Amino acid sequence: MEFASVRLITDDLDRMVTFYEQVTGVPASRPAPVFAEFVTPLATLAIGHTQTLALFGEDVAQAASNRTAILELRVQDVDAEVARLRPHVGSWVQEPTDMPWGNRSALLRDPDGNLVNLFSPVTEDARQRFAARPTSIPSDQDANPSGR
Structure with a gap:
């Protein structure tokens, strides 16, 4: 098993991406409009919009909680x-x-x-x-x- 990433869920993806770009100094990759990743040699921080939760089922996560x-x-x-x-x-x-x-x-x-x-x-x-x-x-x- 290999630890791949931590994902945060948010209602405001652009605001969170801007914040983490400032904090980490790493530009986000945006493979989809509702998803972003900060890939570093040691870890990945993923950020998904709450719209992505529908892919996993009802009420699996809640933004900002x-x-x-x-x-x-x-x-x-x-x-x-x-x-x-x-x-x-x-x-x-x-x-x-x-x-x-x-x-x-x-x-x-x-x-x-x-x-x-x-x-x-x-x-x-x-x-x-x-x-x-x-x-x-x-x-x-x-x-x-x-x-x-």
């Missing part, structure tokens, strides 16, 4: 991302904070109210936990090959 999941985006520098996104994000839940498990984290809500966590491992233990995981984020060594 999630209160249990958090989409997590690992970033190089949480504080820099918060500064970049502040003009585009209407609802910040948590300003950048160092978490007890070693990540620096900022929490926001997308236009439908879904939680989005921007985080960076900042302690040595946290960096070690993520060291073996695939990433498209340059390491400190990649950014500064001399190690300085």
